[in-house]
Amino acid sequence: MKKIYALLACAAVALGTQAQNVKFFYQGHEIENGTTLVYSDQEEQGFDYVLAPAVTVVATASQQIKVVADCTTGQSIQLCIGGGCQSGTSVTSASFRANAGQSYDLEYEYFSPVEITEIVSTDITVIDDLFGSTINKITLKFDPDAAGVKVTAVSAENVTVGNGALNYSVEAPTTLALYNTAGQEVYNATVREQGSVSTASYAPGIYIYRLGSKTGKFVVK
Numbered sequence: 001m002k003k004i005y006a007l008l009a010c011a012a013v014a015l016g017t018q019a020q021n022v023k024f025f026y027q028g029h030e031i032e033n034g035t036t037l038v039y040s041d042q043e044e045q046g047f048d049y050v051l052a053p054a055v056t057v058v059a060t061a062s063q064q065i066k067v068v069a070d071c072t073t074g075q076s077i078q079l080c081i082g083g084g085c086q087s088g089t090s091v092t093s094a095s096f097r098a099n100a101g102q103s104y105d106l107e108y109e110y111f112s113p114v115e116i117t118e119i120v121s122t123d124i125t126v127i128d129d130l131f132g133s134t135i136n137k138i139t140l141k142f143d144p145d146a147a148g149v150k151v152t153a154v155s156a157e158n159v160t161v162g163n164g165a166l167n168y169s170v171e172a173p174t175t176l177a178l179y180n181t182a183g184q185e186v187y188n189a190t191v192r193e194q195g196s197v198s199t200a201s202y203a204p205g206i207y208i209y210r211l212g213s214k215t216g217k218f219v220v221k
Contacts, residue, residue: 059100066129123173131185
């Protein structure tokens with residue numbers, strides 16, 4: 001039993017450390033994990049209208065990472081961080097080593113031949129390429145009707161466990177991740193409003209959840 005709780009403590013510390021290793025910044029201000037950056041600026045470049053928020057990724061500890069951009073509103077976007085550019089509704093950068101203290105331009109863009117009047121929302125996730133776990137995740141949301149730039153924080157995250165399921169309630173789209181005591185990610189998804197995740201197929205033991213800014217543990221018997 002002592003060994004199990006020791007593993008749990010180590011896993012919790014490792015997850016907490018990971019969450020701080022890579023951060024997002026916009027114009028010098030940190031974008032907290034689990035928040036949404038809402039902006040309304042678009043640029044004219046030649047014959048195109050372009051969305052290109054000046055977001056950077058900064059590592060506080062060196063590690064191998066990759067970045068995933070998932071456009072939840074269905075547009076084809078472009079991501080060029082890490083060398084080379086990928087285009088599509090959901091794209092993943094090449095794996096690259098993020099060196100401590102170095103800043104990397106996200107180079108996330110969306111191009112349109114006409115003025116952009118629809119909402120374009122994209123989840124940006126930094127993945128630890130060694131363990132495959134999520135380090136940090138934000139949402140970039142272009143809203144032509146928004147005034148200026150604002151950051152919307154996830155709030156009112158509630159978690160209960162019972163009847164073979166983990167139940168959640170959130171006010172805004174939020175990342176829910178589950179880990180075993182070895183620090184392996186067993187579940188990761190963006191959840192909305194209220195719902196549940198079945199734990200019936202999980203091996204008995206102690207698990208850790210992270211819902212937005214809230215972290216806790218639960219037991220599967």
